[in-house]
Amino acid sequence: MFIGIDLGSRTVKVAAMRDGRLVDHQIVESGFDPQRQALEMLRRYEPVRVVATGYGRHLAQHQFAQEVITEIKAHALGARHHFPECRTIIDIGGQDSKVIALDANGRVSSFQMNDKCAAGTGRFLEIMAATLGYKLAEFGPAALASTAEVNINSMCTVFAESEVISLKNRGIPASDIARAVHRSVINRLAVMLNRLGHGDTIAFTGGVAKNPGIVAMLQEQLDQHVRLLTPALPDIVGALGAAIHAGRS
Amino acid sequence: MTTPFAIKAYPEMWEGLDMDVARFDKARQMLGTAYEKMYLSQSNRPQAMAYFDDLMAEIFGRRIEELLAVKKEGRPVVGTFCVYIPEEIVVAAGGVCVGLCGGSPGSIPDAEKILPRNICPMVKSAYGFKAGKICPYFQAVDFVYGETTCDAKKKTWELLDRLVPTYVMEIPQMKKGRDKTLWLEEIGDFKAKVEEVCGTTVTADNLAKAIVVINDKRRALQRLTKVRGSNPAPISGKDALLIEQMAFYDEPVRFARQLNELCDELEERVRSTTGVMPASAPRIMVSGTPMALPNWKVHNLVETAGAVIVNEESCIGTRYFKDLIDESRTNLDQQLEALTDRYMQIDCSCFTPNNERVDQVLKEYRASNAQGILHYSLQFCHTYNIEEIKIREACEKEGIPYLSIETDYSPEDVGQLQTRIEAFLEQIRG
Ligand code: SF4
Ligand code: SF4
Numbered sequence: 291m292f293i294g295i296d297l298g299s300r301t302v303k304v305a306a307m308r309d310g311r312l313v314d315h316q317i318v319e320s321g322f323d324p325q326r327q328a329l330e331m332l333r334r335y336e337p338v339r340v341v342a343t344g345y346g347r348h349l350a351q352h353q354f355a356q357e358v359i360t361e362i363k364a365h366a367l368g369a370r371h372h373f374p375e376c377r378t379i380i381d382i383g384g385q386d387s388k389v390i391a392l393d394a395n396g397r398v399s400s401f402q403m404n405d406k407c408a409a410g411t412g413r414f415l416e417i418m419a420a421t422l423g424y425k426l427a428e429f430g431p432a433a434l435a436s437t438a439e440v441n442i443n444s445m446c447t448v449f450a451e452s453e454v455i456s457l458k459n460r461g462i463p464a465s466d467i468a469r470a471v472h473r474s475v476i477n478r479l480a481v482m483l484n485r486l487g488h489g490d491t492i493a494f495t496g497g498v499a500k501n502p503g504i505v506a507m508l509q510e511q512l513d514q515h516v517r518l519l520t521p522a523l524p525d526i527v528g529a530l531g532a533a534i535h536a537g538r539s
Numbered sequence: 540m541t542t543p544f545a546i547k548a549y550p551e552m553w554e555g556l557d558m559d560v561a562r563f564d565k566a567r568q569m570l571g572t573a574y575e576k577m578y579l580s581q582s583n584r585p586q587a588m589a590y591f592d593d594l595m596a597e598i599f600g601r602r603i604e605e606l607l608a609v610k611k612e613g614r615p616v617v618g619t620f621c622v623y624i625p626e627e628i629v630v631a632a633g634g635v636c637v638g639l640c641g642g643s644p645g646s647i648p649d650a651e652k653i654l655p656r657n658i659c660p661m662v663k664s665a666y667g668f669k670a671g672k673i674c675p676y677f678q679a680v681d682f683v684y685g686e687t688t689c690d691a692k693k694k695t696w697e698l699l700d701r702l703v704p705t706y707v708m709e710i711p712q713m714k715k716g717r718d719k720t721l722w723l724e725e726i727g728d729f730k731a732k733v734e735e736v737c738g739t740t741v742t743a744d745n746l747a748k749a750i751v752v753i754n755d756k757r758r759a760l761q762r763l764t765k766v767r768g769s770n771p772a773p774i775s776g777k778d779a780l781l782i783e784q785m786a787f788y789d790e791p792v793r794f795a796r797q798l799n800e801l802c803d804e805l806e807e808r809v810r811s812t813t814g815v816m817p818a819s820a821p822r823i824m825v826s827g828t829p830m831a832l833p834n835w836k837v838h839n840l841v842e843t844a845g846a847v848i849v850n851e852e853s854c855i856g857t858r859y860f861k862d863l864i865d866e867s868r869t870n871l872d873q874q875l876e877a878l879t880d881r882y883m884q885i886d887c888s889c890f891t892p893n894n895e896r897v898d899q900v901l902k903e904y905r906a907s908n909a910q911g912i913l914h915y916s917l918q919f920c921h922t923y924n925i926e927e928i929k930i931r932e933a934c935e936k937e938g939i940p941y942l943s944i945e946t947d948y949s950p951e952d953v954g955q956l957q958t959r960i961e962a963f964l965e966q967i968r969g
Binding site for chain 1 (some may be wrong): 961
């Protein structure tokens with residue numbers, strides 16, 4: 291069995307592969323001790339090889355992983371597993387967002403990542419949902435329920451939060467503000483996409499790909515012929531890529 | 540190393556320099572710890588690095604004593620912030636030049652008490668060292684000679700002048716004939732100021748000697764750069780960067796001699812294909828804004844990830860030493876003209892247009908046998924940040940793997956940078 295483990299900022303993800311097929315996966319909150327959490331999650335397998343990725347990858351290598359690869363490479367491998375023709379990947383996780391360009395063979399040719407701050411990430415959406423009183427699962431649908439053109443200008447989470455509060459105080463409906471929050475994430479993404487250029491098939495991975503608001507509004511923003519594809523389990527694509535790498539090396 | 544490394548403390552001397560000794564002593568200890576962790580832990584280091592380790596251990600001690608001895612003889616110590624200030628003139632007049640660029644996050648809070656936050660960390664760090672009285676070099680200089688390169692610097696000089704006498708050289712923004720005329724006049728003013736403080740005259744004779752001294756220093760640095768082009772790399776990028784940083788502090792004749800000794804050893808290593816890292820380690824060239832002591836952030840990340848840095852296209856790097864002054868001139872006017880010609884070749888992004896730099900980057904990329912270029916821009920450095928676009932385009936055109944990072948001195952983005960750098964190395968390794 292080949293195991294990929296993605297030690298992210300918010301969750302630990304595991305993908306287990308046998309004969310080139312995903313046979314098991316887990317997603318668990320990182321908690322205070324992600325290393326212990328990870329070991330716990332690995333207990334049920336008899337791995338041939340473990341490859342780690344994500345922020346905690348180097349710590350993992352000291353303890354239980356044979357090799358590490360970056361999230362960038364892991365997502366490239368994982369996304370191509372689902373969509374062999376894709377040349378562009380959008381990944382929005384808890385703490386960062388990135389756009390990855392691949393060459394015809396699926397190798398990373400360049401990439402863009404968000405700067406230091408959390409703006410445009412899953413964390414940003416979570417904070418804004420909480421400020422507006424939505425559960426995370428309701429947030430995307432709420433945005434889609436609105437057609438209003440309200441704008442949030444600040445890219446900084448802290449300032450954006452105060453903008454949201456002042457919009458609320460002005461009596462703007464919560465769903466309109468939800469739409470504005472989603473729009474701001476997409477605008478930020480569009481900057482990265484434009485800088486890098488993109489192909490006709492874009493894979494969308496990471497936890498935020500489960501947000502129907504982001505998916506639909508992003509598709510709207512793209513040219514008609516561009517296909518935005520979301521895999522079945524978007525949050526484990528990094529772990530899946532690590533497992534694929536484990537099988538190859 | 541048998542005894543743990545420490546940067547030596549000279550509290551009495553620091554007291555005499557009106558420093559905040561208690562605070563500075565903490566910074567000294569932290570720097571020593573960082574140096575031990577980042578430098579002394581490296582394997583296969585060349586033996587002749589011992590001199591530079593010692594220079595580091597004495598950076599706040601013996602070297603300062605030397606500067607104070609110079610001052611006692613009535614010779615001035617001049618602080619500078621830019622490779623456009625011609626140190627040859629200071630040396631000719633009998634003075635000493637030291638670079639004061641700040642590379643530490645520790646002094647930034649001192650600067651931010653006054654300066655805006657959104658300016659280059661190098662300027663803030665340097666200003667903070669003076670404001671907080673936590674840099675013995677700054678305390679030792681008789682005066683500072685700044686320049687009008689970027690906005691952050693030229694406006695900071697006005698404030699720095701309140702703390703230490705600060706003169707400003709006008710550096711043109713373009714390189715036309717009239718710009719050269721202007722700059723030659725500025726050199727005249729600079730010479731006059733230095734002569735006034737030194738109580739000596741710059742003559743054809745002492746200037747000729749000074750030109751050779753500084754040329755020799757630059758030649759030794761060129762030799763170091765050349766030998767780094769071999770694979771496996773005979774010296775780490777971190778060590779080479781340290782040497783380039785120390786070129787701005789150490790006594791130039793001794794520095795050149797020691798560096799040449801190191802180069803002898805490195806050339807021997809090349810003959811026996813001995814490297815600091817295996818020949819398979821990805822070779823990275825850095826290009827962009829200067830990394831002032833003790834800014835080792837990016838080099839440390841890159842080399843910890845198993846790659847080696849083989850060139851710094853930067854002012855603390857090749858831009859400082861790639862050009863020499865013609866030594867054949869014998870009268871003062873001709874010498875000053877030759878000096879001007881040499882200085883006008885510096886391809887800093889503060890000039891427009893500055894297309895020579897793009898060519899220079901490509902040239903150094905090839906000469907260093909690098910496999911990728913990492914462009915390094917300090918946050919809020921507009922000129923380098925914007926010029927980065929042209930470097931990126933040139934790399935795309937040439938098919939050179941390229942990564943651009945913009946960062947400051949704070950440790951908070953280290954995790955993110957590490958991911959980006961490792962992904963870049965994965966890209967190069969294929
Ligand atoms: S980057 Fe430009 S302004 Fe800065 S030291 Fe170099 S030449 Fe001077
Ligand atoms: S790095 Fe840029 S902003 Fe900073 S001092 Fe040099 S030229 Fe000015």
